[in-house]
Amino acid sequence: MVKIMTTNTLSLRKHHFHQLLFAMLISLTVISCVTINIYFPAAAAEKVAEQIVDEVLHSEDPVIEEKKTDNDQGYLHQKRHFTEKALLAIVNFIVPAAQAGQADISIDSPKIRSIRNSMEKRQSKLSKYYKSGAVGFTNNGLIASVSNQGLSIKQKSSVNKLIKAENNDRRALYAEIANANGHPEWQSDIQKTFSRTWINKISAGWMYQTSAGKWTRK
DSSP states (O other), rough: OOOHHHHHHHHHHHHHHHHHHHHHHHHHHHHHHHHHHHHOOOOHHHHHHHHHHHHHHHSSSHHHHSSSOOOHHHHHHHHHHHHHHHHHHHHHHHHHHHTTTOOOOOOSSSHHHHHHHHHHHHHHHHHHHHHSEEEEEOTTSOOOOOOTTOHHHHHHHHHHHHHHHHHHHHHHHHHHHHTTTTTTTGHHHHHHHHHHHHHSSSOOEEEEEOTOOOOOOO
16 A cells, blocks of 8 residues: 555656646747847837937037047046936836837947947038938938039039948948847848938938938928
8 A cells, every 4th residue: 555655656746747847848938939039129229219310410519519628528428328328227127128028229339339420420521411402311221312413523522422431330330239239130120210210300401212212301
């Protein structure tokens, strides 16, 4: 009788162990799927795009153009990135990434900062061509020549060089944001997000391309 009970107990324990093992395997599978299938964080991408686009388009504002000492530049640099981190921390606290099913998007990397600085410096040269309508914003997050009317040969050459340099930086920016966040597959979605943001943020009278490919003034 004792042998029967012992055998039954061992059998029952073995059965429970198998059930537990099976449950653990199912749990690991589910967790793996959730980790792999983190979807593109559209809201976070829009905030990042708005921040960068605002900085680039307003980089020639008087306050930003004021002559600053090296200490001032370092202070502004630290202040900007402290603000970025603070905003991300607030978002994380209010809407945890795991609960929201989304991931945050970080733009705090040396390469991203370098690209942003390059674009900001170029804005002062591009601005007059945006205002005249010679250069416009495309529907895929880049810029392009709209009209060469009234431009000298030297200006046409300058415009082409500026467009090429700007588009190289923009493509690099979209790719680096995706890579820096560990999701290269997000590059296309990031570019689409920036494309909408550029057009939403440009000044009245500037040229942009509709979804159908037609150039129009805002």
